[in-house]
Amino acid sequence: xxxxxxxxxxxxxxxxxxxxxxxxxxxxxxxxxxxxxxxxxxxxxxxxxxxxxxxxxxxxxxxxxxxxxxxxxxxxxxxxxxxxxxxxxxxxxxxxxxxxxxxxxxxxxxxxxxxxxxxxxxxxxxxxxxxxxxxxxxxxxxxxxxxxxxxxxxxxxxxxxxxxxxxxxxxxxxxxxxxxxxxxxxxxxxxxxxxxxxxxxxxxxxxxxxxxxxxxxxxxxxxxxxxxxxxxxxxxxxxxxxxxxxx
Numbered sequence: 001x002x003x004x005x006x007x008x009x010x011x012x013x014x015x016x017x018x019x020x021x022x023x024x025x026x027x028x029x030x031x032x033x034x035x036x037x038x039x040x041x042x043x044x045x046x047x048x049x050x051x052x053x054x055x056x057x058x059x060x061x062x063x064x065x066x067x068x069x070x071x072x073x074x075x076x077x078x079x080x081x082x083x084x085x086x087x088x089x090x091x092x093x094x095x096x097x098x099x100x101x102x103x104x105x106x107x108x109x110x111x112x113x114x115x116x117x118x119x120x121x122x123x124x125x126x127x128x129x130x131x132x133x134x135x136x137x138x139x140x141x142x143x144x145x146x147x148x149x150x151x152x153x154x155x156x157x158x159x160x161x162x163x164x165x166x167x168x169x170x171x172x173x174x175x176x177x178x179x180x181x182x183x184x185x186x187x188x189x190x191x192x193x194x195x196x197x198x199x200x201x202x203x204x205x206x207x208x209x210x211x212x213x214x215x216x217x218x219x220x221x222x223x224x225x226x227x228x229x230x231x232x233x234x235x236x237x238x239x240x241x242x243x244x245x246x247x
Contacts, residue, residue, distance in 0.1 A: 005047045009192045011073055013047035019063040034058040050192020071191055071230045082174040094142035101139050101149045103167055109150055109197045111233045137167050137242055146173040161216050166243045170236030177211055177227045185238040191231055
């Protein structure tokens with residue numbers, strides 16, 4: 001029988017399935033041990049569902065795994081090491097130049113760098129290249145900077161900080177909440193959900209060392225979201241914006 005993993009959370013699904021088999025547990029046994037039904041475990045292993053609430057912790061405990069590794073494929077030590085290495089490389093002071101960065105669709109933003117974006121070419125539209133200059137924004141950066149760009153949706157409520165249709169330039173270098181500075185504006189997504197990106201301000205308050213994500217919109221005081229790396233993946237930190245409208 002071929003096991004097909006075709007959902008959004010394929011890598012998470014593989015980690016769950018491999019760990020369950022290594023512990024010689026059936027889906028039913030694992031389900032009973034963490035208080036869910038067998039179908040839920042099957043959905044996890046198909047990549048079609050991600051554990052919510054405290055279920056991730058219970059699942060990791062039963063499989064004797066680090067919950068952060070189970071959720072993201074990286075330990076806290078690995079994430080912090082990669083973030084530190086990226087910051088060190090940025091601090092070297094490499095020469096800057098103007099680069100054309102493809103403007104990604106807000107609704108399909110994803111984390112990481114393991115995907116290919118179109119590159120600007122004035123004479124060709126083949127081989128992953130694109131000749132429409134309106135799809136790009138010029139940015140001054142080094143060859144090492146992992147800057148990306150996206151257009152803030154016009155469907156979102158008007159925001160005096162980030163007007164609709166403005167282009168956000170964000171640093172998508174590997175980072176963690178420990179490396180994010182107080183007051184940084186974060187583009188993020190929730191692990192395992194087919195939701196579009198969110199934009200909030202990271203605030204580290206006294207008594208809340210892990211920090212939280214607060215609403216930026218002055219007219220929409222949404223409840224803060226705890227900065228839990230097991231539930232939230234950082235897509236990038238906003239560097240600047242270009243206020244413009246598509247013609």
